[in-house]
Amino acid sequence: DVKVTQSSRYLVKRTGEKVFLECVQDMDHENMFWYRQDPGLGLRLIYFSYDVKMKEKGDIPEGYSVSREKKERFSLILESASTNQTSMYLCASSLTGFGANVLTFGAGSRLTVL
Amino acid sequence: DAKTTQPPSMDCAEGRAANLPCNHSTISGNEYVYWYRQIHSQGPQYIIHGLKNNETNEMASLIITEDRKSSTLILPHATLRDTAVYYCIVRVSRDDTIIFGKGTRLHILP
Numbered sequence: 234d235v236k237v238t239q240s241s242r243y244l245v246k247r248t249g250e251k252v253f254l255e256c257v258q259d260m261d262h263e264n265m266f267w268y269r270q271d272p273g274l275g276l277r278l279i280y281f282s283y284d285v286k287m288k289e290k291g292d293i294p295e296g297y298s299v300s301r302e303k304k305e306r307f308s309l310i311l312e313s314a315s316t317n318q319t320s321m322y323l324c325a326s327s328l329t330g331f332g333a334n335v336l337t338f339g340a341g342s343r344l345t346v347l
Numbered sequence: 348d349a350k351t352t353q354p355p356s357m358d359c360a361e362g363r364a365a366n367l368p369c370n371h372s373t374i375s376g377n378e379y380v381y382w383y384r385q386i387h388s389q390g391p392q393y394i395i396h397g398l399k400n401n402e403t404n405e406m407a408s409l410i411i412t413e414d415r416k417s418s419t420l421i422l423p424h425a426t427l428r429d430t431a432v433y434y435c436i437v438r439v440s441r442d443d444t445i446i447f448g449k450g451t452r453l454h455i456l457p
Contacts (some may be wrong), residue, residue: 237390276391
């Protein structure tokens with residue numbers, strides 16, 4: 234069964250802390266994505282990657298960075314967490330080409346920044 | 348950019364077919380219709396997609412009108428586990444990434 238695994242289901246961090254959210258997929262997918270989901274705002278794309286060491290900004294990249302050193306792993310980094318980054322973070326992956334919009338999502342990481 | 352219109356919520360009795368409508372009157376000729384759902388506290392789950400022809404898989408059926416301006420997702424025998432938010436997506440950004448709207452909250456009633 235294909236899987237996208239997010240390292241932490243729940244995190245609580247303090248303002249100013251550096252936060253790493255890890256995502257691993259076992260499907261050999263080329264594409265990986267990070268979204269955040271907030272009530273009333275839906276899912277918004279933060280960053281995505283089409284290949285190792287490649288990254289593209291989504292709709293709301295400010296305050297975030299990403300790393301993709303290996304094909305199966307895509308990390309989201311909050312350099313200095315702020316309270317407005319309290320959210321549910323969702324990682325997804327997909328094949329390239331025709332299957333690019335068929336995303337497999339992880340279970341999500343709920344981050345609270347105090 | 349194509350956009351979708353979905354009812355914010357719907358109810359369906361358990362065991363009945365759930366028919367979820369979606370309007371996408373500005374869809375372009377080469378844009379697919381995708382359906383995802385999100386069960387509470389989980390990540391979205393892909394259901395089905397189609398271009399022109401009706402599609403069916405183990406989860407659902409997708410009926411697309413001949414003019415492609417609307418579609419219906421059909422869950423043939425709804426169960427309580429089908430309670431979720433259902434997203435109809437035709438909008439693809441300039442980067443070819445899909446964009447989620449607000450969806451329809453489907454309540455399956457026992």
